[in-house]
Amino acid sequence: MAAKKQQQKKKNPNDVNRHIRTFWKIFGGLILLILFVFLLASWGVFGSLPDETSLENPEKNLATEIISSDGKTIGKFYKENRTPVQFDSLPDHLVNALIATEDARFYEHSGIDGKGTLRAVAFLGSRGGASTITQQLSKLFFTEQVSRNKFQRGLQKIKEWIIATRLERRYTKEEIITMYFNEYDFVNQAVGIESAAHIYFDKAPAQLTTSESAMLVGMFKNASLYNPLRNPEGVTNRRNVVLSQMEKYGYISKKVRDSLKALPLGINFTPQGHDEGIATYFREYARHFMEDWIKENPKPDGTKYNIYQDGLKVYVTIDSKMQQYAEEAVHAHMARLQIVFDEQNKNNKTAPFRHITEEETDKIMNSAMRKSDRWREMKKQGKEEDEIIESFKKKIPMRVFSWKGDIDTIMSPMDSIRYHKSFLQAAMMSMTPQTGEVKAWVGGIDYKHYKYDMVKKGRRQIGSTFKPFVYATAIDQMHMSPCDTLPNTIYTIPAGRHHLIQPWTPKNSGGTYGGMVTLKYALANSINTITARLIDRVGPEPVIDLISKMGVDTKEIPAVPSIALGTADISVYEMVGAYSTFANEGVYVEPILIQRIEDKNGTVLYQNVPKTKDVISGETAYVTVSLLEGVTQSGTGTRLRGNWAVNSPVYKKVMTGYPYDFKNPIAGKTGTTQNQSDGWFMGMVPNLVTGVWVGGDDRATHFGSITYGQGATMALPIWGLYMKKCYADEDLDVSTGNFPRPANLSIETDCSKWRESDPNVEKVPDEFDF
Template sequence: MTRLINRFLHTLDKGLTLANPLVAGAWWHVRHPTRRGVARACAALPVLLLLYVLILIPFTPGIGDIRKAKSEQPAQILSADGKLLAEFKPSNREWVKLKDISPNVVNALIATEDHRFYQHFGLDWRRTASAALHTFSGDRQGGSTITQQLARNLYPDEIGRAPTLTRKLKEAITAFKIEALYTKDEILETYLNTVPFLYNAYGIEMAARTYFDKSASELNVLESATLAGMLKGNSYYNPVLNPERALQRRNTVLAQMVKYGKLTPAAYETLKRRALRIDFERQTEPPGPAPHFAQQLRKWLAAWADRNDYNIYSDGLVVRTTIDSRLQTMATQAVILQGNQLQGIANSAWGTRAGCANGRDLLPTFLRETPEYRAAKDAGMTDEDALKRLSSDHHLVQALCESKTRVQADFLAMDPRNGQIKAWVGSRDFSQDPFDHVQQARRQPGSTFKPFVYAAAFESGAKPTDTLPDKPVEIALAGGEIWRPSDEDEPSERAISLRDGLAFSRNRITAQLMETVGPTKVARLARAMGVRDSTLDPVPSLALGTSPVTLKEMVSAYGTIANLGGYVEPVMVTRIEDRNGEVLAEFAPAAPRQELSADAARTLVDVMRDVVSRGTGSSIRSRFGVRGDVAGKTGTTQGNADGWFILIHPQLVAGAWVGFNDSRVTLRSDYWGQGAHSALPIVGDFFQRAQRSKLVDTRVKFETEQEPGWFAERTDRLRAWFEHLFAASPGQSEAPVVRREPARRVPGGAAASAALGVSGASAASGASGASGASGTLAEPREVPQPPLLSAPASAPRPASGAVDGEVRGGGEPALAPTPTPDDVTPPDAGSAANALQAAPASAGGAP
């Protein structure tokens, strides 16, 4: 080996001599050093090291950065009325002053980590040299002072953590800067408030709460020594997972305190025999009054801050939002109250306390979807053996059952005039259900989608008094399938007005209207009005809400209705300020964009008033006493999987959804599963509280009334004369689509001249010649009404099932002895697979 090395060096000497004589001469001196050469080299090393240090200084954190690190402030999120909603902290930390930290902590820390802390200026040369000697001898030791550790913790990216000379030099330079800028007490305070302690606990205060359920000021010697001992290796000396190691390390810290005079030997002998006595509890940040809203706002604000060169965790931004803390509290209380009541119903329906005793049909399906089942199958077990094994695990079955049958609910309220979101509740309990159902969950909206069908019809010239026959409906779909929507009662063959069709949520009437208007137009209009993120499948069954959407989209679209056709994008923030109150950005409401004609919107609002005055949502007045000019719509999907209700007022639109995360799970009740009994009480409770608190003005009304002009009056007379003159003969076949009746004036706008002669064949073809036909509304005259719309209050319930919530006589909803299902939506009835087997949609009068 030596011969090979000598041969290599000889060859290198020759090569360098031929290439460059000067280099060859220098290489010869390296190979044959003299005493003078060695002395010169030793003298040059410190100079070179100093030069390298000077080069590194610009690449270490500056003094301004250090000052900013100490004074960093998280963004504060405030409500419109000035209440704190949230703080965006990078970690779970609460800063405490050094005087509020137990002296035992400081003594344990200095004795263990840096006993000459008060003597050095950031770098302990003696300890550094000792650590270097031990490392060279194979016993690696750390020599960092508390100040060096602070520099490393504050600036991990700039300094790094690689065991290199460059990293140690950067660390030392930064430590010198910190020592020059801060006092020893400030350094200790900063260190103790930034050091990590596992379980998302940063700083001594959170560590004290996490491991001992007390404040940092209350820590005794043993507890202080335990936490100080963790600093050598959080995971290795974790007192929760590795109590024996943590105990040994704690006693080492106590011995160090004795060594440096912070503890007497007698006290040490007594204390070292005691147990750890951990009182562990993970610390979580308080969710705040609007946690789901804050969660969505954090994403938006982070993007804004990146574009404008701000840090949401340290720059002290103050974000003023649109949330009203009073309305937010009311919404949260309403969701919790109704959610808890429905949970009791779900527990009884499923036998939750007995491990889904009443849901044995679905339990095997749920078990097959668990990781435990997949593990059993991977181990070679058969399906039967795997299910038998899992079913015998009572804890697993109970946990699975409780998870699947947990009732979910969400709520959103916004001001339709400017799009400002006033209340946002994404689930019943953020700590248990952090998933945001308002913006993230897409569910079938059921009959709450029907207003878009009627809006498209009114915009095309239809009138609330136009009628359609209550007859069986068969609509051909692509591929030859037939869609047959139905209601709870059998077809009566009687004419039903569009007003009653929406008020009592008649599926057959809505399906015929959809066939007249066209799914493409309805989908396009719904998107324009606010359903802009979800995909709407333009198929006939869309009329009954088969395309999944979010509550935020639906409330936004209903806001367009309340704003008389003007769409305003929902907004969360009004202004952003810096820590000194200087305005950095303001966000004025966008101007409304007219997506639905004003006349059609006025007509739709007037028709939707009937939903809450005498239709499927009438309990909003009779039960909750909501006053003023309001309108709305209920909705329930197939099998009562989803319950919806949205209420509109000129100042506020509020909507709620109730269901389960797994749509296969329902309340198993045709009564409680309806939107009128599951979701409506949330909105009713909220609106009742808001009106009583004067946060919603009951005197404000929709601007739907317009005085008819001279032309409108004469057009109505001429239209009535033409219809009388050319009335169809008794033997003439009835038009299959729309039949219009002579009109009288009600709120809605100017009359439309194109209403002339719309009957028979022209009605069947759509009679699209109207111009603003929604302006003249007509009540049916001498048109026989279906029994369900005219039965007296004392009449018994029809055998076919009357509509729940319908008004009988005096305007109060009749109490049904046998509750009936809501208007339901076949799951994806527009698809070929489901079109033939779509279950009948229940009573059009149900919520």
């Protein structure tokens, strides 16, 4: 028995050795199996991996940027709002925050952190993961969304390791960090650090503070969870964790950490969606321009550019500050004007419409219904018209526009249409006449709710702002002077002349007649009978020919005398271009909006070439400008001077920013159409021409009286407020000097010695402007 036990003891050492060998065989087999799995993964057995070329040139969706004349990005076109930055644009504290929080040994490993991996395996991830920055980048770049299946997730992890080691061979550490910052989605349409810095803090990455950098780095853990707009408390806590990590690894001191933790997040949310930000209407124009340009200008390989992913840079003429001032002026004045408009509609049973029948009202509403997005969408779904119409009567939750911000409410789509039609609209464009560069473009009061661009697409009757074209034609043809006089009496152009079927006898607003008046006085006070006499002398055809050379589409303008009083429909875009001809000494320059287009590498793909045309002599242009200066000196534009009407109820309610108290030379013209449907003001200084239109969505939407419904009250204040802001900004260099006078001026423009009107003739009241 004892011998048998002794024999078993002798066998034990061999058994131990055998077990040890078995262990190492199994261990070695596992290692070989793992290596074999990695090898198979690298061969693409478990799914394709990016090849060497794609690693060198990873595919990205890069946003196209719209860059203003003063170097600001005012908008983007994108599927992913991504604009890449270089490593030297990343502040040190941003990079340090990332390394301290995500991968403290980043500069020591080659894509896979061995220590971190062993720790993660030993403690089953309870003491942190082992994913390096390079691995996280590989997941962002090349792998699909993380799978919930453990086996598939394991294979995906293997792919990430393989790709991470390749990335480390191909790129420097700085390049890897840069790519990671450029690729990460910070939510709220902020893809990449450049977009995130602008959207959350309205600044470039290089301008971020340490606290701001820590907040953004904290979002790498889970941007959806740590969304500063939805979870500010959680984001603050996560930011403080990042600050603690920075202190732990010596990037900041404990004192700095504690002081930064006490700071608020300081979010300055500046969304870059297509409906938000500045110059929304202009950006939509730019998008259409780009789409048309792309059709005619393929890439060298024959494929088409894509404005949503090719990272183009579109340099435009818009000045970001002037655009901001223009939008602020429109907002400030229209919000106040709307209050008065709503007051006047309280007792109007057909509000917001006036002077139309119930049948005409139904026609307007039904037309709007059929043009709505809701109608189009339901039509696409194959719905019958009766069903669609019925849906417009049912109340549903919706968000509607107000000057104090969007309102969440419940109303029927048809009531929503009527509600939105109750708001007066506005449009504005500002341009440098010598170059054609458009500096500001406001197509409406709110792009989100009112997509139709009234700067270029919209065409409305222009009232008395058309009269300068008649005067300019008379000056050009007959060498007339602003000091020449004509009788202010009722005037009839007989039937048969200028294609008239019946006699035409225009009337002066207010019924004011009598005496002899100068052309300067007549234009300043918008006297219709004088304009009628002038167009009778020159004929309507030459006037139409003149404005055609000035860039106005005249196909729909009839050659009849009544156009002299502004019956034609013309856009703000065309009017500003035409008036700029006067300010530019008779030379028309086609408005320019897109200066050049570059690809993502800076190669110039398009360069604008200005289009100019000599239209009238410099003398005719200067004399016309002199006439228009009279409008702001003694006519309907005198509201721009002094504060003589500061106690008027009209001014107290409507005139935003009043008194304007401009002292410099200003040429301009107000305009008001029949029933106060449209109010205009065209204002010029030597290096800036600006046109403003105000009116309803429909011509039936208007004020009930001329007091508030004229151009001098509806449109002029926007120009005044805008110009005050421009003049306050010395960097803009908006002219305060005189218009350039021709060297050999032969027409007299100084009418100071002439008695402006017969003592018995009453001056046309300012509130009458037709």
